[in-house]
Amino acid sequence: MADYEYAVEMKGIYKAFEGVHALEDVQLSVKPGEIHALMGENGAGKSTLIKVLSGAHLADAGEVFIRGEQVHIHTTKDANNLGVSVIYQEFALVPHLSVAENIFIDEFGSEIKIIDWKLLHQRARDALDAIGFGDIDPRTPVRDLSVAYQQVVEICKALTRNAEILVLDEPTAVLTTKEVDKLFQLIMDLRDRGVAIIYISHRLEEIFRITNRITVFKDGRYVGTVETADMQPKTLVAMMIGRDLASFFPPRLDQKIGDVVLKVENISAGRMVKDASFELHEGEVLGLSGLVGAGRTETVRAILGVDKMESGKVWLHGEEVHLKSAKDAFDKGIGFLPEDRKNQGVLLKLPIKYNITLSAIKKVVAVFGWIKRKFETAFALDIREKVGIKTNNINNPVSSLSGGNQQKVAIARILASDSKVLILDEPTRGVDVGAKMEIFKLINELIAQDYAVLMISSEMVEIIGMCDRAVVFREGMTVGEVPKEDLTEENLIHFAMGI
Amino acid sequence: MFMFTQPDPVLESTAGQHVEKEKNRFVKLLFKYNAVVLLIVMFIVATILSPYFLTPENMFNVLRQQSTFMLVGLGMLLVMLTGGIDLSVSSTVTVSSIMVCYCLKPLLMQNQSWGLLVSVILAIVIGFAFGCINGFFISVLNMPAFIVTLAMMYAGRGVAFIITDANTILLDQSVPANEVFVAFATGADPVLHLPYPTYVMIALIIVIGLVLHFTAFGRLITAVGSNETAVQLAGVNSKKYKFWAYAICGALCGVAGVILAARTGSGTALSTSVSYDMTSIAAVVIGGASLKGGEGNVPMTIVGVFVLAIIGNIMNLVGVGVYPQLVVKAVIIILAVLLKSISSKRVD
Structure with a gap:
């Protein structure tokens, strides 16, 4: 393993919108090869932190380290170049284009000038095969795929860009139980390959099923990071809610x-x-x-x-x-x-x-x-x-x-x-x-x-x-x-x- | 480093910054009313360039010519406030102008004592009907305004050529009704020597201005353009207001058509190529309206119309050809809108 402990480390992050604090002195550390849950009620600041990591928002203050080195992420492109990929609930896929075109969309205009369709489809097939979804035809328009498969395409796209840090924002919200099982298998495979995965979900059952550690936020503040194995659903909920709110x-x-x-x-x-x-x-x-x-x-x-x-x-x-x-x-x-x-x-x-x-x-x-x-x-x-x-x-x-x-x-x-x-x-x-x-x-x-x-x-x-x-x-x-x-x-x- | 200091509330209210703020406000106002500045500058430039510019004859001429553009501009303002667009105005104006002449001559209404009045009313009704058709498809059937009015533009052009058989209907001015009709547009009142169409223009400016700025109808038209979903969820029947914006725009084009027919003493389908559509859109936009809707007002639209009018007028006076004129107009339009987009960025 390399000479760093964390794939991502964020420290002392502040972010305010129109004077309202969305994040106050928030931190997050994710190891390579772990699935790290980010939890908190709606509005606790999870999405804002992810947007800071992905370059969609600029933090007001704070430090970000990727693989042990301090970085300055100003745009989503910066984040991609550092191997950070975020998969949002609303996918960033082009529905009318084929699976293959979507996977390699970043290369069009730069690496790909004249399209060799045979090669493109082959590369897409290989990439899908590698994550165990060889049954997706790279020529299908994305809009004809089920939501679960669209998500797989999105993950595949991230991996072809050598994503080492993958953020999944409520990935299972629209999936059936069977689809969830398949997705989890894929996520765990990626974890075993050393990808750092940040997993956002409200579903306790999922958190306990697949994650290694959990970081909890409340009202834009950091509450704590714990080992999933040490937690009970009840204690976790207590952590999320706090007791003073009554x-x-x-x-x-x-x-x-x-x-x-x-x-x-x-x-x-x-x-x-x-x-x-x-x-x-x-x-x-x-x-x-x-x-x-x-x-x-x-x-x-x-x-x-x-x-x-x-x-x-x-x-x-x-x-x-x-x-x-x-x-x-x-x-x-x-x-x-x-x-x-x-x-x-x-x-x-x-x-x-x-x-x-x-x-x-x-x-x-x-x-x-x-x-x-x-x-x-x-x-x-x-x-x-x-x-x-x-x-x-x-x-x-x-x-x-x-x-x-x-x-x-x-x-x-x-x-x-x-x-x-x-x-x-x-x-x-x-x-x-x-x-x-x-x-x-x-x-x-x-x-x-x-x-x-x-x-x-x-x-x-x-x-x-x-x-x-x-x-x-x-x-x-x-x-x-x-x-x-x-x-x-x-x-x-x-x-x-x-x- | 990735560190940004938190803004210090104490620093923000120092005296130096206060002056800065005042200055900013002045700049902001300047940007907001850039069309007024533009108009004043052009007025001065025009006066210097041509001694003829400020003569009453020339001024009245501009007023007479602009009455049609002004009426169409007001209609376009209503439509654009709702976030829509009307590309069919040139066709509507033309069909209405042909309608007057067609009623008077081929239908022989010129020989009746009531003929002129009925012809004029019918022409305005035709314009209104065009607007209603636009409004129906756009608001009730939820179709895109661009497409619907584009189709109506073609339909109107076709109708104009069909009615006239591609000929010009020339009114015989020895017939009393026609004489009165033409005198209305070419003559001026004996006291102030203002052309009569100018009075129509002023009256309609006042009516539309009052409706837009002082009634619930005007308020809601602006609100619909600002955010239609929110207005609907607030319990307002947004479709009604969209429909009436197009219908009124059509009626105003109808009035413009009547004035056009009176001024030329004829009706011809060739008028469809007069760019009432683009000129009025440009005027409304120079006046600070947004293509997205919810922004714009009557006084600034008047300014916008006259900015374009004076460019055309001064270039005619100093003898700039028609084609170079188009390029100059383009530059002025870009300039005005550029200032606006810069200023809105500043506000953000």
Whole structure:
């Protein structure tokens, strides 16, 4: 073996976005020939660290060593040249090109000037053979392959570039059990050949099955690195969650849970939603829990009529409704906060004021749609006050605000339209801890005013801290309901993972 | 080394940096309104180059010529605010101009007392109908604006040649209705001596300006262009606003067509080769609009139209040939948009 202990060593990495710390003094050391898991809740900073390693982000501070030598990675090309390959959930393959063309795409224009198809296909076949997937025809267009095989092509592409450090970001999220077995066999073969593998996954079972060591992050900070063999699922979960978080949720004000306001039964839509049913009462926060990709967002979109609902029934205040669009939903008093703030929640370039009144524009207009400007300003200021958006000028564009305040603008927009049933999809995604607390406090205030809140969250801690009840999704189905007194990590994980 | 110091909050608010900030703001404003600067510079250059430039005759001439471009530009602004584009405006203007002449002469409406009014209304309705067809395919059927309006451009051109049989319909100005019609475009009001089409232009500028900047309709058109998905999820029927942007654009082209017919006293399919499409897109873009939508306003679009108008005018006055003019225009367009892209990078 060479004269270095670690294939990758990252020390004291800092990275902030718009003043919000995504990484604070984070470290990671991966040995050659090991599978190293990177764990933490959504938003713990795993992806950000990987992006620093791959050159997609530049760290604000910190040192990176590859094979014992300090390096400066500024672009993804730098990373590739150092033997670092990242395989993301969304593959970087060109769907219309063949397997062979995709594997050697980097060589086109440099090494390959005139294409010798026979040679290209032979090289692709050899490369695939070498990792035990000789049954993939190099001439097939990538879009005709199953997702698992596309992943294999992606790994094969990385290996032909002599990748010695391979990062896999949630590789099994879309695979069937059989495909997972095959992928794991490949990963373990690569490990035995001395490749350093960084493996990101939420699935505990996988972590214990294949990894050698685990590094845990929480809220952008390094928690620790442990040997997988020394750990139990319970102790690992405790490490990921920390214990101090319970005190972090603001107390619920007086609350009385009333009648059912929204009831859905046996919803199915597309591939992601198979059978979802639940009830939401007035004055309660109902959590939709589950792993990322379990079909929660898709269920909500089907209920609202944004996506087509194939079967199932929806009742609003006891009356059956067939919502056709978000407009329809808003007209009937359901407010919807989408999960992707920047692309779906707010209009970044437009003023804060315009964003707040967007869904309730009817309230601020006189005849002929003439906007009563003074009234609009007063109206927007009033709601800004209630929601607590920190800005000194509501005519500034939303993009001038921090993530947390942007999210509050999106919430303000929903409240402006007088909706009493609120569907909040990941309301605290990408916001800092302080803003999280304020958003939770706001939700509590709304509950005291007889609003009903349906909250989707991928962070179990949030579900436990905020919800009166939780419904758990797995693979497009509602698989369990957990009442307040039984809301624990164990119970949620039990349903979410089916173990 | 791979070390970057954290920004120091104390350093950031020192007095020196404050002055720097003020200066930056001025530069930013300059970049933002670069079209205004451009217009002023060209005005000065034009005045120096030709003594004839500032004469009332020349100014009125520019105003008269620009009324059609201005109306099409306003329509294009609406469409581009939604993030779309309308390539069919030249065809729409032409079909509408032919429609007036066709009603008056071959359909003999020129002999009726109500004939002129009905012809004009029909021409505007035709323009509106073209816009509605564009709007229907683009908003309801979700087709790309570029393709739909490209197809409509060809369709309109074809219709224009079919109606006129590739001939020019020349209005007989001894007929009273036609005389009134032509006098509308060529004459000027007795007090201010402004051409009548200029009044139409000003009236429509005011209407569109008010609608765009002071009504919910205008607000939502801009919002749709800014981010259609977000607006839809916010409970707004975005398709409605997209549809009306194209429909209004069509109607404005209809009005422009009527003015064109009145100015020339004729209707010909050859007008389809007048580049209303590219000129209006260029004007709107010089005025700071984005092809992606959500940006742009009426005052700056007016500036954009006049920037292009004055380049053309001054080069005519000093005797630059038609073809070199195109190259100069290209340089000005690139320059204006370059300044904008530099300034938006600075903001980022």
